[in-house]
Amino acid sequence: MARESIPDQSRSAPSCGPGATVTAMVAGEGPTSELSPEVSTTPADAAPDLPPTRRRITTRSVVQAVVGARSMSWLAKLPLWTGTLVLGYHRMHREGEGTEFDPGALSATPAALADQLEFISRYFEVVSPAEIAEQPESSRRRVVITFDDGYRDNYDLALPVLRAHGVPATFFLATRRLDAPSVPWWDELAWMVKQSARHELEPGEWLDGSIRLEGDRRGAIRRLADAFKALPSERTDAFLEFCGEAAGTGRCDPERGRELWMTWEMAAELSDAGMTIGGHSASHPVLGRSNPDVQRREIEECAARLDEELGIPMRHFAYPVGLPTSFDDVTRRILEEVGVELAFSLYGGYVPAGRFDPYDVPRTSVSTGEGAPSFRARLALPRLFARW
16 A cells, blocks of 8 residues: 555653653663654645745754765664564655556655665564564564565565565565555546546535645645545545546546556565565455455455465565554454464554564555655664654
């Protein structure tokens, strides 16, 4: 699921300024997940009538501006934390290459991934989910690398880089995408918004207010995705029909997604290369918005297809969307019944000593536009920087 299309729905956390609170975080005080160290909570692009000097100033941006990538490398040498940090990637893309679908799903270019893996390998221990399940508590600094959904560019662009660096990763597959390739809902919403010739989407049964289609339209994509994720799963198809009509584009032809996804042969090659394969449901619904029968069908079908095609049990699972509302006690129970040992969320944070929940292992999402200082900061100080 695409990072840009997911809101920051974190656990409540206190804001902190750039002074004493940063020191407290380094010293190991305060919460471990989804910190909001914002001096100003107003994004620069949230109100275009504000003077250009008004910018979003955060503790993170201040620290990164001061120390830079080289200083983050020095900071990474210091034992400022122990535990497990899980990185969540989605799509790979070539330098300068865009997409007709959700730009928020783009996580890295091959060059950026290579730089990230080199940094991780130099200062941290890369492990697999199986090692985490076997030894949940650790006095070391462990990193797990994951990719969601099963996009073909993971095979084409990420696998060669992982092999070259000798780094293992985990790939969570939404199995129906491999069985019957099509355009997933988040990419279809993005396609509608980007293709629309209209200036706004009118309010109606599905939207409380109009949505303006301006600039790169990422805000509009995000708002539609937010609305989708709040719906019961049985209503989502009708919502997509509405969006296609409101945008004047109709629904996206499923054939446009035929080349988006891996084949089962590619997935088998990932496994043969030493990569871990996990489940991501069958069709990528928001499980927490689905009734128990739908949840069970999605999870059991995913497990069955991994076994049939790859001969592997589904020991590891990533919740589609991955927010706290994306799974519930029913989801947890079904996963345990089918033999899943670890289930991963995606709303920021890391796993410090004494706070391990096997059915809510936090991950922090990697985005293609964040740059080396930001990426290295979350490795060096995940308590402060490993946010959504």
